[in-house]
Amino acid sequence: MSSSFVASPWLQGLETTRVAAMARMEQSGAETPEEYAAWCGVELRDTHLDGAHGQLIAGPLGTYIVLADHLSDRGRRWTIGHELGHYDMRHPAPPTAELCGPRPTRLYRRCWHRNYEDEANEWGMVFTMPDKVVARFCDRLPLTLDAAEQLARTSGVPLVAAAIRLTEVTFRVCAAVLSLHGVIQWVSPSVRFLMLARPASLSPDTVVRPGSLARRFYDTGKLRDQPELVPAAAWFDGIEDGSWVQEHTIHLDEPGRVLTLLSTPSDVDAERDPLMTPHATAFLRDYLLSSDLALADFNERFLPDDPCPYAPTWLEAFMRTGTCTG
Secondary structure, eight states: OOTTOOOOHHHHHHHHHHHHHHHHHHHHOOSSHHHHHHHHTOEEEEEOOSSOSEEEEEETTEEEEEEETTOOHHHHHHHHHHHHHHHHTTOOOOOGGGOOSOOOOOSSSOOOSOOHHHHHHHHHHHHHSOHHHHTTTTTOSSOOHHHHHHHHHHHTOOHHHHHHHHHHHOSSSEEEEEEETTEEEEEEEOHHHHHHSOGGGSOTTOBOOTTSHHHHHHHHSOOOSSOEEEEGGGTSTTOOTTOEEEEEEEEOSSTTEEEEEEEOSSOOOOOOOTTOOHHHHHHHHHHHHHOHHHHHHHHHHHSOSSOOSSSSSHHHHTTSTTOOOO
């Protein structure tokens, strides 16, 4: 990175949070959020809550986290981790409307100011799915929601949280997409996807297109829980015929809510640079998301200068089955 690099408060906040979560695990010896709460003396109370999953409360009688009594075991663990992130980073109390399930908010928009919800999510992900655990799943080829489900089951967290964690640390060209009633709600891109794809290709508040498995579900109510190749044009603008993307879409527990993992059918089957640990990859991805200048500067330095010999763009090269992109 050049000498002109300036880390935004948003980027600094996320990196400080990652380091803090790793340090707290080592200091406390805790392996779960529940164990860490006990170590900190934070009481966990299950009760009826409307419009929220959990709330951190600090007062003269001590600190405790109230948890909605309808949460699943995975949802409860995630909520504890998220609220402990607020506790550990000493955030001000968030509005009740923001006390929701896992979701990334740093999605194809440039981020400058600190975001406490982003930081709490990051703390929860790093603590429940530390690097040594996520490294066992994040670079599988092909990468599908099966890997996310295995990570979720291993860590005891919701599938959505595991999918977000995978995409922030993986070396693969992929993106997680959550849609509700046929409209994209958020997108979580991997670092290599972010480098190759145009941001407008996958944007929140756009309608899920025909040709995708997600659209088929909204049109017919039917969905196979298996990854399939679909025309890349079903998800991306300006893609020529003959380009494909692997789509794995599943229906979540909430009506009309589906989770999709998009990945390229052709990818480089090579080990990542040892310096690009999950931690380093997450930082690089967030750096590229922090500003248009950061992304443009990085691509100018590290993407090939020559045009792609296999397809109109390098992204499309990864969407051609059987194409050698090494």
